[in-house]
Each structure stands twice: as structure tokens, then as C-alpha cells.
Amino acid sequence: xxxxxxxxxTARRFAETPAIARRRxxxxxxxxxxxxxxxLSLLPLFAILFYLVWQAAPLLSWRFLVESPRDGxxxxxxxxxxxxxxxxxxxxxxxxxxxxxxxxxxxxxxxQPGRFSRIVGLAVINLAGVPSIVHxxxxxxxxxxxxxxGRSILAASLTLAVMSLPVIIAxxxxxxxxxxxxxxxxxWNLGATRWQTTWHIxxxxxxxxxxxxxxxxxxxxxxxTAPVLFTGAVFYKSIAGGDLFAYxxxxxxxxxxxxxxxxxxxVPNVPDALPYAIAVVLVATxxxxxxxxxxxxxxxxxxxxx
Amino acid sequence: MNCIEVDGLSLWYGGFQALRNxxxxxxxxxxxxxxGPSGCGKSTLLRTFNRISERDPAVRVEGSIRIHxxxxxxxxxxLIALRKSVGMVFQxxxxxxxxxxxxxxxxxxxxEVDTAVEAAVEEALTAVGLWEDLRFRLxxxxxxxxxxxxxxxxxxxxxxxxxxxxxxxxxxxxxxAKATLAIEELLGRLAAQYSIVIxxxxxxxxxxxxxxxxxxxxxxxxxxGPTEQLFTNPRDPxxxxxxxxxxx
Numbered sequence: 001x002x003x004x005x006x007x008x009x010t011a012r013r014f015a016e017t018p019a020i021a022r023r024r025x026x027x028x029x030x031x032x033x034x035x036x037x038x039x040l041s042l043l044p045l046f047a048i049l050f051y052l053v054w055q056a057a058p059l060l061s062w063r064f065l066v067e068s069p070r071d072g073x074x075x076x077x078x079x080x081x082x083x084x085x086x087x088x089x090x091x092x093x094x095x096x097x098x099x100x101x102x103x104x105x106x107x108x109x110x111x112q113p114g115r116f117s118r119i120v121g122l123a124v125i126n127l128a129g130v131p132s133i134v135h136x137x138x139x140x141x142x143x144x145x146x147x148x149x150g151r152s153i154l155a156a157s158l159t160l161a162v163m164s165l166p167v168i169i170a171x172x173x174x175x176x177x178x179x180x181x182x183x184x185x186x187x188w189n190l191g192a193t194r195w196q197t198t199w200h201i202x203x204x205x206x207x208x209x210x211x212x213x214x215x216x217x218x219x220x221x222x223x224x225t226a227p228v229l230f231t232g233a234v235f236y237k238s239i240a241g242g243d244l245f246a247y248x249x250x251x252x253x254x255x256x257x258x259x260x261x262x263x264x265x266x267v268p269n270v271p272d273a274l275p276y277a278i279a280v281v282l283v284a285t286x287x288x289x290x291x292x293x294x295x296x297x298x299x300x301x302x303x304x305x306x
Numbered sequence: 307m308n309c310i311e312v313d314g315l316s317l318w319y320g321g322f323q324a325l326r327n328x329x330x331x332x333x334x335x336x337x338x339x340x341x342g343p344s345g346c347g348k349s350t351l352l353r354t355f356n357r358i359s360e361r362d363p364a365v366r367v368e369g370s371i372r373i374h375x376x377x378x379x380x381x382x383x384x385l386i387a388l389r390k391s392v393g394m395v396f397q398x399x400x401x402x403x404x405x406x407x408x409x410x411x412x413x414x415x416x417x418e419v420d421t422a423v424e425a426a427v428e429e430a431l432t433a434v435g436l437w438e439d440l441r442f443r444l445x446x447x448x449x450x451x452x453x454x455x456x457x458x459x460x461x462x463x464x465x466x467x468x469x470x471x472x473x474x475x476x477x478x479x480x481x482x483a484k485a486t487l488a489i490e491e492l493l494g495r496l497a498a499q500y501s502i503v504i505x506x507x508x509x510x511x512x513x514x515x516x517x518x519x520x521x522x523x524x525x526x527x528x529x530x531g532p533t534e535q536l537f538t539n540p541r542d543p544x545x546x547x548x549x550x551x552x553x554x
Contacts, residue, residue: 180400185358190390190467192412193416200415
């Protein structure tokens with residue numbers, strides 16, 4: 001008996017039917033839509049960078065970086081602000097990184113999995129979403145007033161550190177989770193303690209991921225305005241241009257983000273290029289630190305062998 | 307002489323009872339196999355011998371295990387000391403992501419054993435038949451080795467600590483037939499010096515390597531005896547059915 005749907009010998013069995021043609025058109029539309037989304041998201045990024053540098057071009061020079069502002073901040077450079085930002089981010093990093101890593105290691109390697117550690121984990125993630133202005137207010141109350149640090153680099157960087165702790169804890173936890181459980185089992189079965197396992201096996205393999213968290217933190221803190229404005233940054237402070245050790249931890253300081261805000265909104269008759277030049281320096285600082293951390297991360301990853 | 311004596315051991319994962327009143331004696335310096343269908347509790351039993359099963363907070367244990375006469379659930383038992391003398395090899399080879407040399411030296415380093423590390427590493431690698439192949443690349447990453455070599459390394463890693471008992475949880479299930487035979491041959495040699503307990507889903511393997519055999523079902527030991535006897539002349543009909551391949 002002949003099969004019902006047997007093709008006639010002359011039919012082109014692999015020709016495109018109308019239904020297939022419709023699906024092919026669908027595919028083309030989908031591809032263009034998705035690609036369009038990508039272009040739409042990349043375009044503003046490059047537009048911003050290009051526009052900033054274009055506008056800032058007349059002012060960008062080595063001297064702009066290492067001189068102090070002059071003429072009521074309408075001329076000169078931004079050294080005090082650049083140095084202030086470096087101090088703030090550096091001190092915040094120094095405070096938040098060890099504490100955050102310790103907390104994450106405890107949560108992931110020591111705490112019994114259960115309701116308590118789930119609640120703590122959830123709290124950490126939610127803390128990361130608290131607006132920075134709230135952290136600013138907390139820093140003002142806790143560090144400036146209560147701890148008696150006054151408005152200072154120390155108070156401001158501690159505020160930044162508190163703000164970035166959840167980010168560091170969350171990303172470190174992710175990094176620790178990415179280390180295969182079988183490594184821990186192997187180590188425990190040889191009679192290693194939790195600490196030996198953590199120190200010799202888990203942490204070395206989690207390092208690249210931990211660095212990612214720190215990169216995120218640097219990017220976020222360097223641009224923060226409100227927390228440092230409340231707790232230690234000032235509109236203007238005169239220090240020697242190019243001097244790396246011009247600030248003490250209990251001094252007030254200038255910061256790039258606050259400087260940009262001030263120059264753009266509080267000072268009349270500034271040259272058009274000035275705010276853009278400050279923005280370029282801010283972006284370059286963040287990208288520079290990121291590049292450094294990424295290089296370190298790539299190096300650490302290259303030594304990883306699983 | 308017995309190296310492990312289990313008496314009235316029951317184990318629960320939360321509400322599920324995985325071991326039911328198990329009492330067995332395992333003899334020293336020979337290979338003992340635990341066989342049975344999936345979920346019969348053979349791996350669970352193996353994992354209580356160095357108390358690694360207690361990593362899971364939901365696990366609850368009752369009963370007693372004595373190793374060379376000493377109760378391992380006693381209050382003054384240090385898990386670190388216990389695991390040093392009762393080592394385990396897993397289903398998937400799990401070398402640590404460090405060099406071959408450091409894998410073998412790891413145990414000595416964490417236990418701060420005062421011994422010549424180089425000599426101990428050479429001795430351990432020789433014992434598992436890796437020394438000749440690897441002596442010139444000891445500092446290569448262990449994860450680059452072939453699977454069979456990795457599993458040999460995981461066995462070698464235990465030896466510098468001078469364990470009394472080596473537990474193996476389906477150590478050949480990730481290996482091909484040739485590598486499986488090679489590992490079995492290695493276990494046969496090690497049995498002269500160490501007491502070996504192996505969990506396997508392969509009856510053929512149990513028959514090839516072990517002197518004594520335990521057949522488990524639903525958390526209970528159904529039958530045990532010399533391997534040849536258990537395979538040729540099982541006393542319990544369930545053992546006979548499993549061995550004949552009628553279930554499992």
C-alpha cells in the first residue's frame with residue numbers, strides 16, 4: 001500500500017513553504033530587534049565619553065591635574081579634589097575589604113546553613129539597595145557626631161565603607177560559592193580544619209571573584225557625592241599642588257564628585273569646559289582603578305587551573 | 307582482627323531513615339565491599355566511618371562505631387584526628403587545584419607532621435605507581451592529569467598520613483574499563499598494608515577485588531560473608547535475586 005503523504009517524484013521536497021518563509025522573516029526581525037537593543041545601550045555610553053572629552057579638551061593638561069584651583073575655582077587645576085577622592089576611596093577600601101571578606105567567609109564557610117544565614121544573606125542584599133543619601137545621614141550621625149570624628153576624611157571614608165560593605169559581602173559570597181564543593185570535601189577528608197580549608201583551598205580560588213567585588217566598590221564609591229558631602233568633603237581647600245601627602249586622616253578634603261557639583265551649580269561664570277574636565281578626570285580615575293584591578297584579576301585567573 | 311565494629315547504627319536525614327540498626331564487623335588488612343542497589347545506604351554507611359556524613363546538619367546518628375576498639379562517637383574524639391587515620395576517596399577524582407607534589411604533601415602540611423616531605427611524597431607516589439611517570443613534572447597542576455592518574459593521586463594523597471583505613475566510594479565509576487582494572491590491581495596491593503572498604507555498584511568489581519562482602523537493602527545489611535560464598539551460595543533469597551540481576 002502506498003503511504004498517504006508520499007511525495008510525488010517531481011515535488012521539490014526541500015523547497016521553502018510559506019510557513020517556513022514566515023518563520024525566517026520572524027527570525028530576521030528578532031535579530032534586528034535584539035541587535036538594536038544592544039546598539040541603543042552602547043550608544044549613550046560612547047556618546048557620553050566622547051562628549052565629555054570633546055567639551056573638556058581645551059582644559060585637559062598635566063597642569064590641570066596637579067595644580068590647585070585659582071580665581072574662586074574658575075581657573076587652575078583640581079589637585080585637591082583628585083587627591084581627596086583617592087584618599088577617600090583608598091581609606092574606604094582599606095576599611096571595607098577586610099571586614100567584608102571576613103563576614104562573607106563566615107557566612108559561607110562557617111555558618112550552619114539554615115534560617116539565620118538565609119535571613120542575614122537577604123538582609124545584606126537589601127542593604128546594598130539603601131540609597132546613598134541615607135548612608136550619608138547615618139555617617140553624619142554615627143561617625144561625625146557620635147564617634148566624634150568630626151567632618152573628616154576618616155568619617156567620610158568610613159561612611160563610604162559602610163555603604164560598600166553589602167556589595168563586597170555579596171560578591172565575595174558569590175566568589176566563594178563558585179569554588180567547587182569537592183575541593184572542600186577533599187580537604188576535610190584529609191583532616192583539615194575549616195580554617196585550613198578556607199585559607200589554603202577556598203580563598204586562593206575565590207580571589208578573582210573577590211576582586212570583581214572590589215572593582216565594583218571602587219567604581220561606586222569614587223562617584224558618590226552625598227555621603228562625602230555630609231561627612232567630610234568641603235567646597236574648597238587649599239593644599240600644595242602635586243603634594244601626595246597633603247591631607248591627614250582627620251582633615252577635611254575636596255572630592256571630585258563634590259567639586260563637580262560645586263563648580264556646575266554654585267560658582268557663577270566658570271569656563272564652559274571646566275565641569276567637563278572635572279568629569280573626565282573622575283571617569284578616568286575610576287576607569288584607571290578598574291583597569292588595574294582587572295589586570296590583577298586576569299593574572300590571578302590565569303594561574304587558576306580548573 | 308576487626309578494624310571496624312558497627313553496633314546498632316541508625317542514621318536519619320531529617321525524617322528519612324537511611325540506616326536501620328546496622329551491626330557489622332569489618333576485618334583489617336583486606337578489601338571489604340559494600341554492595342546493593344542505589345539508595346540502599348551503602349555510601350551513607352561508608353561516610354559515617356570517618357563521620358564526614360555529619361557535615362550535613364540534618365543528619366542524626368544513633369548507635370556505636372568502634373575503630374580498633376575505640377568509639378568514634380565518643381565525646382573526646384577529634385574529627386581531625388579521626389579523618390587523618392580514616393581517609394576517603396570519592397567517586398569523581400577530586401585532586402586539589404594545586405600541584406601534584408602539593409596534593410600529596412597537603413596532608414603533612416595541614417597536620418604539621420614533622421617528616422621529610424620530599425621522601426614522603428616519593429614514597430606515596432611510588433606506592434600508587436605514579437612516581438616513574440610523574441617524577442619530572444611534580445609541579446604541574448594535578449587537575450591536568452588523566453582521570454585514572456587523578457584517582458591514583460587521590461589515593462596517594464592519603465598515604466603520607468599513615469592511615470589505618472581507606473574508604474572508597476565507587477572509586478572507578480568515572481573511569482574506563484582499563485583504568486578500572488589498574489585501580490583494582492592497586493587496591494589489591496595496598497590491602498597488604500591498609501584496611502580497605504569499597505562501595506561499588508558493580509557486582510563484578512566487588513567479586514574481583516573483595517575478600518568479604520556486605521549486601522545492603524533499604525538501609526539494612528541483608529547478608530555478609532566471604533565474597534565467593536556470597537556470590538555462589540547466597541543464604542538470603544534477596545541477595546540471590548540481586549546478584550542474579552533480577553532487581554537493582
